[in-house]
Amino acid sequence: EPEVTQTPSHQVTQMGQEVILRCVPISNHLYFYWYRQILGQKVEFLVSFYNNEISEKSEIFDDQFSVERPDGSNFTLKIRSTKLEDSAMYFCASSPGQYNSPLHFGNGTRLTVT
């Protein structure tokens, strides 16, 4: 069964540094998402991406964050000038695109900011 793959599985960075989290969505999916989960808390929506542009974003997704689909397969989340509170599990997801079609999540990247 096709799956969403994320790299790296764990990223440690120092406060103030930039990180790029990478995702390969399922190949025929059209909508891409980033969610985050702070340890022990609920999964929170960050941003959705369709047709090479952001379709929706949450209040969390401020100017510190950006997303990009640099080629036909990868989908990246860049966090500039990381803060301690950015430490979380970041999940990429994709869906085929039909209204309310299921989201398929990757296994996440654990980001630790020290």
Add this chain to the structure above:
Amino acid sequence: QQQVKQSPQSLIVQKGGISIINCAYENTAFDYFPWYQQFPGKGPALLIAIRPDVSEKKEGRFTISFNKSAKQFSLHIMDSQPGDSATYFCAASGSARQLTFGSGTQLTVLP
């Protein structure tokens, strides 16, 4: 108004028992209600989902009950097994495609 409230926070059930997790929402624009199962170190995986035009949906041992007037929905796991031990999240979405998740329920099924 975007919140989805989930209870209980944790649940311990004996093998063979019924696990029941409840969620409530406020936004009447929500029209899709999935449940996700998450094992440690993994991403959430879709378990079962319901739309508000039906009051119940069953897939194997998993059943969603939906009460539109009360704006509540619940997950029932029949004949719970130790392999069902995981964190369960309810969620909701509407015309905006992003999911709003509940806070999660950590289910432990004792052998």
